[in-house]
Amino acid sequence: MGKITLIATAAMGIEALVAREVRALGYENVTVDNGKITYEAEESAICRSNLWLRTADRVKLKVGEFKATTFDELFEKTKALPWGQFIPENGEFPVIGKSVKSKLFSVSDCQAIVKKAVVDSLKKTYHRSWFDEDGPLFRIEVALHKDIATLTIDTSGSGLHKRGYRYLHSEAPLKETMAATLIMLTNWTPDRPFADPFCGSGTLPIEAALIGQNIAPGFNRDFASHGWDWIGQANWDKAMEEAEDLAKYDQPLEIYGSDIDHKMVDLAKNNAMEAGLGEIIKFKQMQVKDFTTKSKYGCLIGNPPYGERLGEVKEVEQMYRDMGRTFAHLDTWSIYMLTSHPDFEELYGKKATKKRKLFNGNIRTDYYQFFGPRPPKNE
Template sequence: MKYTIPCLFGLEALVADELRRLDLKNVRAENGRVHCDGGPADIPRLNINLRCGARVLVELASFPAPDFEALFQGVAAIPWEDCIPRDGEFPVKGYSISSQLHSVPACQAIVKKAAAKRLGQAYGCETLPETGDRYQIQFALIKDTAAVYLDTSGDGLYKRGYRAHNNGAPLRETLAAALVLLSRYRGRDPFCDPFCGSGTICIEAALIALNRAPGLDRSFDAQRWGFVPSGDWLTAAGEAMDKEFHGRYDIWGGDVDPRAVAIARDNARKAGVEDVVRFEVADMRNFRRDDTYGQLVTNPPYGERLLERQEAEALYRDFGKMWERLPDTWRTLVLSSHTEFERTFGHQAKKKRKLYNGMIKCDLFMYGNV
């Protein structure tokens, strides 16, 4: 089977590394997605274990689609009856880039019609009930070539299940996990976020320190599919739990907003890491640590959604003064979309990496021992 893992732009290398660690074959990265080969048992393994991927798609076909007829025939040739039962619900979504078929709603209608025709012929009915489990069809039209997938995940993999609420400007869990991985945190040193908000970065750091698979506490669409044995899900979950670590960790998050800290603590409890991470009401300006080594990873307000630009710049100046008190052996990663972050922070980053927080183009500014 061929799998495609979409991801936020800038995270392709991290997702590729995750796939290799899971022993997937023929791993290859493109802009915004990573491909690999595997077997049916890898559907549970991928969904349960991936930290940075957006979802797990099974590629069913790829073919030239310069016009609607080619798209229809290509989709109709897929043996949908092998995976979608008679009562299966099969919604369609997708996108088109640099293709003659640029109308996404029109392409959705064609894909739906072609799949319905094939299934109707296979099951001997003119109208399909679509009252059963969901089999989400996705398509990608890129330079007049169509790729057609089944989405095994359902809700995006960033929905770990622990964050019922956020504090206004959420950072996706997949991006938070990526920041932790890029900091090279593995649980040994102190880990701090002085702008913790709803606690996502610290909670993902706790999951990484514990080596706890992020998908253990949620469900996936493919769990209800007949061609993915339920035993494979139990096996994948058991293997993931067997790999967990147990120890004492120094993971701290602070925020000036008591409501944000309360939400962060509640999210940590839902994630099962309330005994691993500490959240406190604290002003970043008073932050001090004397530990020889550590990681400070944070996503301060950008001045676009939570604070006005001038307020953000004042905050960055104070942040820069606080950062000067840290030992220079600390590794510091700051995600910001502010184009003048380095100037207002007062320090040139050793490295920068372009990332996207949703649709917001950001830079990851990396300081210290990077």
């Protein structure tokens, strides 16, 4: 088929991190935009991108992009795209859409027009008047932004945050992609201790173990594009073999997770077992103010309660004070905390070395980074 164009979507603020992951896979012509990273590659990149991208939300195949200010223009230009190259006769192709700052603001109308245009295009390709749509899924998206329509097909299916290990989780879980983001924005390396004193359902410790042993995050799940004939099973097999070859299952890791709620600790243990990492991560029920360690030069990452609910604010603020006193003894550790509380530094009792704005779901948060000293180089 030759070169295709892919779009890896990303949460606001982490586009550069996703772009770094894309380049690490060996892909070039990488363009970074708000919420998306566009790049060119062979069809095998669909397999490798879905398997390896830890911080992207999903991977989309870009079919075309053009200006459209009328419904006729949207119809004709969509119909002219090579849909038959990607969607087989029996393909299921629902259409979703969004429109921002565009003359064509009715999303439902845009979806209906794109659907009709794709059907007309496929009729011409396959010389038939009806499509049963009982085969593999090719979910089409029409995204309009400032009158530019981008037509894509989703290659991922479920969002990439669904790694396949977390069947049970807490009420407000940290997405796996966000957990990976928090870790990859630190100075942690697999030869250093890692701790999460607010582990909840275990997402941060599990993602740290996957990163530490270089295990592809999509290794234990399926993707919508698994059933696409034009990619071919050989490409999927090769990508899976590569992931297996690059995994470092023998890499020793020192990873700890703790939580005040024993039910969360049990949940975290079950999720770690599901991920095949139950023997690697040590979980314990514990209040944050009881955290102690004899290890040096570790990395502590936490997503503590923010105090968003009424009645929780004073309790959360006291916990931040306790945290500051407890972590003051970790003078060789680097500490990273994510919270939306505007007075975190004052309550914690120390100004962060660096602060970064991130969105945890729809909540605007700050990632407070307290850098410790570098570990001495081994002789």
